[in-house]
Amino acid sequence: DAKTTQPTSMDCAEGRAANLPCNHSTISGNEYVYWYRQIHSQGPQYIIHGLKNNETNEMASLIITEDRKSSTLILPHATLRDTAVYYCIVRVTPDKLIFGTGTRLQVFP
């Protein structure tokens, strides 16, 4: 699975959009980009995934660059409950997830 690079931490004001970047410059053509988050003391939660096209669901939007070497997870209106560690993972096989260190997002009032 391709290696990903994420900032260690980010802050966001409540109500504003949170834009979390991820670099995956060695991604191959059949690898998907997945985002999970882990709220303190809970198991990870699936957010969204994509291959080439931008994706949107009720939780977030995923913007993947045309060369697929980076992506951005967007939480359009961050709330205090969005404070969590966000993991960007690229993978092709439906087996183990390789979690990196993720981005610790702190949403403040």
Next chain:
Amino acid sequence: GAGVSQSPSNKVTEKGKDVELRCDPISGHTALYWYRQSLGQGLEFLIYFQGNSAPDKSGLPSDRFSAERTGGSVSTLTIQRTQQEDSAVYLCASNLPGSATQYFGPGTRLLVL
């Protein structure tokens, strides 16, 4: 709704004792995974089941760790002769056939004294 469940939620044991951790995946999910998360660390893959077989056991840290799955459903992770470094949160996840989206349980917090 019925998500992935794990038991016990917390377990305190003495060094050298054996422990069993249980995972009940979502009904119909044929793939099941065990991960470990030590305090302040990221998640570490332990083992993956497809049905009752384990094609990937590469993450088990030592032969003190074993896991089984019966009936394509419940899985048990067993740690023999526990050590203090085994203290961690043990997480279980499952997914549908053909889907790579994993659904995680709440975890079992293991403390070895």
